[in-house]
Each structure stands twice: as structure tokens, then as C-alpha cells.
Amino acid sequence: MGRAPLCFHPQRAPPSTLQFLFVTMGNYLSSLSMFSLFIFLSLSSAAHLHQPRHPQRLHQPRHPQRLYQPRHPGRPHHQRRPSPAQPSDISAKQAISLACKATRNPEKCEAPLVNSNNVPPNPTPIQIIELAVRVASEKVKAAELMLQPIVDSYAGDPIRLIAAKNCLEIHRLTEYRLSRTAEVLPRGDIKNARAWMSAVVTYAYDCWSAWKNVSDSQTVAFLESLIELTTNALSMIVSYDRFGNEIGKWKPPGTERVGDWEVVGGPGPGLGYKGGFPSGLKPDVTVCKGGSGCNFGTVQEAVNAAPNNLEGVRRFVIRIKEGVFEETVRVPMEKRNVVFWGEGMGKTVITGSLNVGQPGMNTYNTATVGVLGDGFMARGLTIKNTAGSAAQQAVAFRSDSDLSVIENCEFIGNQDTIYSHSLRQFYKSCRIQGNVDFIMGNSAAIFQDCLILISSRTGDNNANAVTAVAAHGRIDPALSTGFVFQNCVVTGTDEYNALRQSKPNVHQNFLGRPWKEFSRTVFINCKLEALITPEGWMPWSGDFALKTLYYGEFGNSGPGADLSKRVPWSSQIPADRINMYSVQNFIQGDKWIPSS
Incomplete structure (x- = not known):
């Protein structure tokens, strides 16, 4: 993605035609003295x-919080009880x-x-x-x-x-x-x-x-x-x-690439745990445009009113009425178990336009909505960054929330639409739209039943319209992070599809590319439309990470799912290993995601 100076994560430029050609040709501070x-x-x-070539950046809060508790009090959270020490x-x-x-x-x-x-x-x-x-x-x-x-x-x-x-x-x-x-x-x-x-x-x-x-x-x-x-x-x-x-x-x-699979139990994604946004919630406060008839007129005021460090399953529910809220929202670490409950995609809209082209701005801080408090949930709203594709990095939603559930939400941007930065997140039945690495970060995230929409961008009429959906940033094989797409549809917006059909040789789209050395992304039981190039995956730069990443596919359908021309450094996931990427095994979701 091309970076402005002083950025706090890599200068990631939009993919170029040259990179695509690489794929298709085959084998892709004076300090104080005390200091x-x-x-x-x-x-x-x-x-x-070993230093990955493209560093990332982060701006974090000063106030720590306590752990969001599993929804089953007294139930072990995937515990291994230490066995007696061997003599x-x-x-x-x-x-x-x-x-x-x-x-x-x-x-x-x-x-x-x-x-x-x-x-x-x-x-x-x-x-x-x-x-x-x-x-x-x-x-x-x-x-x-x-x-x-x-x-x-x-x-x-x-x-x-x-x-x-x-x-x-x-x-x-x-x-x-x-x-x-x-x-x-x-x-x-x-x-x-x-x-x-x-x-x-x-x-x-x-x-x-x-x-x-x-x-x-x-x-x-x-x-x-x-x-x-x-x-x-x-x-x-x-x-x-x-x-x-x-x-x-x-x-x-090790990694799956070298056959180092973790031993896990339970069913695979097709038979796995089903859950999401909880039913029966009642609003603690309401937000409406102008504040008339509601508790607050802005989402941030409602967040500020939330109690700190909620325990257990106690949640602070913010009901956000229909309207367009032009604001930057931050949910700090001490605001745990906050819930954003809107009136539907396209009806409740939070929008901003921060981007790295503005002085002193870095990618992490461009987010329209940025969440740090654990246990964050959202449903029925749209979050946008309208900076435009020429502005480069401009995040709509950024999350460092552990045990987070996002359902029936829409995220609209161009480059870096969702910055799923760290910890465990579950996105269900969401619409995610963008055009350059628009799902990126180093979290352990599952995207289930989501609609992934590739959109057009400034310059698409030129011969440089190459897109990657995901850019995962795992830096070491010990990290339990990765992006898992289950039962998703990958297609284009109506506008993009029409543009692509008019110039099919100009527009090339890939499932992902390796932002960091041990990038991990898998697509399972997804429908991949014809806009996905037959090679499937693209390199970042030269042969960087091609021997250490893990990009896997299983059970996908649609014209973009043909594996016959996939790059040799991608993988087909063995059927007996699919359950490694289930909700319960990959993010331990059966212990904290409310049941349907």
C-alpha cells in the first residue's frame, strides 16, 4: 500500500501491473544520556x-483493562491444567x-x-x-x-x-x-x-x-x-x-506449509459452532442525530458515558438511531463490553475521511471507528471512510478488541477498509468493500457468511488496476493469528463489475498477498466469482515470504475457484485438517460468542 512519510506501518503501495506480471509469469533517533x-x-x-520488509504502526491507549470474561461463568476457557512436574x-x-x-x-x-x-x-x-x-x-x-x-x-x-x-x-x-x-x-x-x-x-x-x-x-x-x-x-x-x-x-x-499441523478436535467449519450477536439486549442509552429525544447526539458521547471495566456478561448497549454521524469514534481500553446497535446497514452510518495524506496522520489513526476495549460488539450499521482511493491508506474500522463480535455490519472504504490489528475477532454476515488490501492486520479473525466486494478506484481506467483482498501480517509462526474466510462470497460492486467487463485485461484481483513473512489466510467453502484471477494469490515484492506464508483453500466454488492455475506457493487444505480453522478451534469462539 504506497505510504506517506512518518507512517507507523509499511509503505504498502497499490499492487502494480508489474507485480501481476510477476505472478502470471510464474513464480511470484541524539538521545538523553540516561536513555x-x-x-x-x-x-x-x-x-x-529477521526483519520483514514492511513494518506496521500502532497508537495505543494509556489505560489498561481487565479481561472480558467468557459467557459461561465457571466453565474452563480452553484450559490445560498443568500436569505434575516430572522428577x-x-x-x-x-x-x-x-x-x-x-x-x-x-x-x-x-x-x-x-x-x-x-x-x-x-x-x-x-x-x-x-x-x-x-x-x-x-x-x-x-x-x-x-x-x-x-x-x-x-x-x-x-x-x-x-x-x-x-x-x-x-x-x-x-x-x-x-x-x-x-x-x-x-x-x-x-x-x-x-x-x-x-x-x-x-x-x-x-x-x-x-x-x-x-x-x-x-x-x-x-x-x-x-x-x-x-x-x-x-x-x-x-x-x-x-x-x-x-x-x-x-x-x-512450524507452519501448515511444512506439515506442522496442530492437533485439534471438534467439527469443521461446515458443522461448527453457530453464534453471533446476542438476542434480548436492551439499550442503556440512545443516540440520534442532533440529540433531540435521545440521551446523546454523538456516538462518542455515548461511549464516554459507558462505565469502565464491566465484568462478566454485563454489557453497555448503545442504540444508535437512523442517521449519518460524521465523527471519529474511539472506544478506549477501559470501555469494555460496549455494544453498538444500529438500525441497519445504510440507515445508521458513522463516517469519516481521515487519511495518511493529512499532516501528522498515520494509518492506525485514520480509522473512523477505532476499538481497543475487549468484548466489543456491533450490529446493524455502516462504518465508512470516504477519503477516496487517491488518499491511499484510510481505515474505516480498526480493532484491537479481544473477543469481539461484529454482525450484519457494512464497512466501506478503499485501501485498508478494515484494520483487524490484533487479538480474536468474529465477523458474521457483514459487507466489506474496498480495493487495496482492504482487509488487513495481524489478528486471529474469522469472517463467516460475509460479502466481500471489490470496488473501483481512481486510476482504474489506466492499466494498473490490480487488487488484493487480504493482507495478513503475521511475523512469526508462533503467533496464533490469521484470517479465515468461511462461506463468504467474493465479488465486485455493480459499478466495478461493469468497468471490469469493459476492460477485462486491465482488472486483476487476488485473494491476498503477504504483508509479513508468515502471513496466513484461508478461504473455505466460499464462492469466488470470475473476477478472481486464476493464479489466486499475488506476491508482495519479489519472492518475499513465498516460502513461509500459508495461503490455503478448501471447498470453494464459482468460476474463480478453479485451482488448476494457482501459484505453486499456495496450498489446498487437507480435508482432515479443516477443523483447525473452525470457530471453536481457531478463536475458541464456542467459549465466548453468544449462541444463536
């Missing part, structure tokens, strides 16, 4: 992580060495843990994981102490000021997710731990990517070490989830 001292003391753990006469250093074999860089994993002052004697596997999380947490807190004086010193340097502020707020959010992970690990709540640590890795990467082009190498190396520490902890959690205390079996995470 410098902290960095110097931290460099011993700095890592040289062992090996030293703590040897045990750490074994555990670090679960990471992609065991040598760099061991030193921070062995040198920690918190190593228990004869540690159990779960204690080693807890140690890894603690070490990462300590590093994050050190980073926060370092970054505050940097923020204070950069008032006259907008580039570095934006990067420093973003990093500081990210680290506060990261610290919260790490603390929640540390709380649930002893209880064996591994699925939550994996989801939250996947977000932590994403946030660590965001901070590093904000700095890498504007700061000195020492700062960048320090922030890079945070990525490695958090990724190592996550990799151990993955192995524990798979092998328990059999630490001798622990191994680095």
Missing part, C-alpha cells in the same frame, strides 16, 4: 531478528536449555533466563515459561522508563515525537497483556495466554518498526531485543500447549 545508559546495559540481550535431577541451566529448544534461536533464548535473578531450583516447564514472561515484562518496564524522557525531549521533532509517544503507549498496553498472561499460566489457561502473547509480540514489533527509520542503532537494537524475548516466551507456550511437560519433545513452531 543511552539504559540501552547500553540492555544490549547484551539484543537480537538480530528431574538436571540443573536449572539444563532445563532452560531444553525449554529454549522450542524457540527459533535457542542460543539467544538461554542467556536472559539463566542470568535472571528469579530462576527457581529444578524448575518445571511452566515455571520456565513464567520466567520468560517475567524477563520480558521487566524489559518492557525498563523501556517505558527510558521512553518517557525521550517523549519530553522531542517537542521540536515531530517525527521522533510521534514514534516515542506511540512506543510509550504500546509498552503500557504490552505490560498489561503480559501481566494477564502471567496470571493465567499457572491455571493452565493456555489458549488465552497464546492469544495475548501473540498480541504482545505484535506490539513489540510495532514499537521497533516506529523507531527503526528515525532513531540510532542502539535504540533500535534494544527494541528489537523485546521482539525476541516476547517471541521466545510465546514459542515456549506453544510447545507447552502441544506437548505439556514432555519438554524433550518441545520444538520450534
Whole structure:
């Protein structure tokens, strides 16, 4: 997607004809002295992580929240109860060495843990994981102490000021997710731990990517070490989830591409858990244009009135009447379990036009509606960004809400319409419209029974009309993230279809392209119309990520579903592995999505 300077995620340009040809031809910051001292003391753990070519960006809130609870109180949330520790006469250093074999860089994993002052004697596997999380947490807190004086010193340097502020707020959010992970690990709540640590890795990467082009190498190396520490902890959690205390079996995470499938149970997507927006809700407040006869005249006023940190299944329902609300809406972290309930697609409309072409704007902050509070739900409304395709990145809806349900909603934009940034999200029976990477991010998201609409954009009359639907940004195989499209229809708007028919050789459309190295996207039982090019998937740049991504298809229909000319680096999902991508297995939705 083409980026304006100072962006906080990759300069992602619209796909070009040259990229398409590649597919079809076959094989596709001076710092304060105190800050410098902290960095110097931290460099011993700095890592040289493989760096994906296109960093992402993020602006996060200052106020953490507590976890949105499963809808079944007392019911385990996919827990693995830690089994009794196996008798062992090996030293703590040897045990750490074994555990670090679960990471992609065991040598760099061991030193921070062995040198920690918190190593228990004869540690159990779960204690080693807890140690890894603690070490990462300590590093994050050190980073926060370092970054505050940097923020204070950069008032006259907008580039570095934006990067420093973003990093500081990210680290506060990261610290919260790490603390929640540390709380649930002893209880064996591994699925939550994996989801939250996947977000932590994403946030660590965001901070590093904000700095890498504007700061000195020492700062960048320090922030890079945070990525490695958090990724190592996550990799151990993955192995524990798979092998328990059999630490001798622990191994680095792999991908489906190399046959490293997780063992899961339950039915596949066609027979899976059915649920969505809950019935029987009653409004707590109402919003209507002008405020006459309602509690509020803007959606943001209603959000501000919501109580903080709602517990359990208690929700704050905002009934939004028919009308067009021209505003930017933010749901902060402390506003949990907020519900937007509109009067229907096209009737209740929230619209904005922020875009990266405006001074000081980055992609993350362009969102018309941006959500951070967990347990967010929405139904019966349209969210738009009307900046136009020439404005490049312009997000309609951005979400970092864990355990989020969106049903019967419409999202309209051009480039980056939905920024599904992190954590677990469920989109059901939605309409999503755009033309460049218009479903993007690094969440674990399922899109079920959705209508995916490719639209025309400025310049479509030129020979450069190449589109990718999805751009997923997984940066490491340990992350439990990916985009899953189930029973969706991929087609074009009426306007686009007419334009395409007039110049069929100009318009080429792909299911996705790899924004990051371990991008993961699958289409299952979807109807793919003829506008999908026979190759199916397109590269990002050269051969970047083509050996590490996972792009899979199963049971699709329609003229765009013919697999005979698919690129060789895409995959057909084995029938006996489909249930890995079910609602209950991929996002543990049967534990938190209300039943139909």
C-alpha cells in the first residue's frame, strides 16, 4: 500500500501491473544520556531478528483493562491444567536449555533466563515459561522508563515525537497483556495466554518498526531485543500447549506449509459452532442525530458515558438511531463490553475521511471507528471512510478488541477498509468493500457468511488496476493469528463489475498477498466469482515470504475457484485438517460468542 512519510506501518503501495506480471509469469533517533545508559546495559540481550520488509504502526491507549470474561461463568476457557512436574535431577541451566529448544534461536533464548535473578531450583516447564514472561515484562518496564524522557525531549521533532509517544503507549498496553498472561499460566489457561502473547509480540514489533527509520542503532537494537524475548516466551507456550511437560519433545513452531499441523478436535467449519450477536439486549442509552429525544447526539458521547471495566456478561448497549454521524469514534481500553446497535446497514452510518495524506496522520489513526476495549460488539450499521482511493491508506474500522463480535455490519472504504490489528475477532454476515488490501492486520479473525466486494478506484481506467483482498501480517509462526474466510462470497460492486467487463485485461484481483513473512489466510467453502484471477494469490515484492506464508483453500466454488492455475506457493487444505480453522478451534469462539 504506497505510504506517506512518518507512517507507523509499511509503505504498502497499490499492487502494480508489474507485480501481476510477476505472478502470471510464474513464480511470484541524539538521545538523553540516561536513555543511552539504559540501552547500553540492555544490549547484551539484543537480537538480530529477521526483519520483514514492511513494518506496521500502532497508537495505543494509556489505560489498561481487565479481561472480558467468557459467557459461561465457571466453565474452563480452553484450559490445560498443568500436569505434575516430572522428577528431574538436571540443573536449572539444563532445563532452560531444553525449554529454549522450542524457540527459533535457542542460543539467544538461554542467556536472559539463566542470568535472571528469579530462576527457581529444578524448575518445571511452566515455571520456565513464567520466567520468560517475567524477563520480558521487566524489559518492557525498563523501556517505558527510558521512553518517557525521550517523549519530553522531542517537542521540536515531530517525527521522533510521534514514534516515542506511540512506543510509550504500546509498552503500557504490552505490560498489561503480559501481566494477564502471567496470571493465567499457572491455571493452565493456555489458549488465552497464546492469544495475548501473540498480541504482545505484535506490539513489540510495532514499537521497533516506529523507531527503526528515525532513531540510532542502539535504540533500535534494544527494541528489537523485546521482539525476541516476547517471541521466545510465546514459542515456549506453544510447545507447552502441544506437548505439556514432555519438554524433550518441545520444538520450534512450524507452519501448515511444512506439515506442522496442530492437533485439534471438534467439527469443521461446515458443522461448527453457530453464534453471533446476542438476542434480548436492551439499550442503556440512545443516540440520534442532533440529540433531540435521545440521551446523546454523538456516538462518542455515548461511549464516554459507558462505565469502565464491566465484568462478566454485563454489557453497555448503545442504540444508535437512523442517521449519518460524521465523527471519529474511539472506544478506549477501559470501555469494555460496549455494544453498538444500529438500525441497519445504510440507515445508521458513522463516517469519516481521515487519511495518511493529512499532516501528522498515520494509518492506525485514520480509522473512523477505532476499538481497543475487549468484548466489543456491533450490529446493524455502516462504518465508512470516504477519503477516496487517491488518499491511499484510510481505515474505516480498526480493532484491537479481544473477543469481539461484529454482525450484519457494512464497512466501506478503499485501501485498508478494515484494520483487524490484533487479538480474536468474529465477523458474521457483514459487507466489506474496498480495493487495496482492504482487509488487513495481524489478528486471529474469522469472517463467516460475509460479502466481500471489490470496488473501483481512481486510476482504474489506466492499466494498473490490480487488487488484493487480504493482507495478513503475521511475523512469526508462533503467533496464533490469521484470517479465515468461511462461506463468504467474493465479488465486485455493480459499478466495478461493469468497468471490469469493459476492460477485462486491465482488472486483476487476488485473494491476498503477504504483508509479513508468515502471513496466513484461508478461504473455505466460499464462492469466488470470475473476477478472481486464476493464479489466486499475488506476491508482495519479489519472492518475499513465498516460502513461509500459508495461503490455503478448501471447498470453494464459482468460476474463480478453479485451482488448476494457482501459484505453486499456495496450498489446498487437507480435508482432515479443516477443523483447525473452525470457530471453536481457531478463536475458541464456542467459549465466548453468544449462541444463536
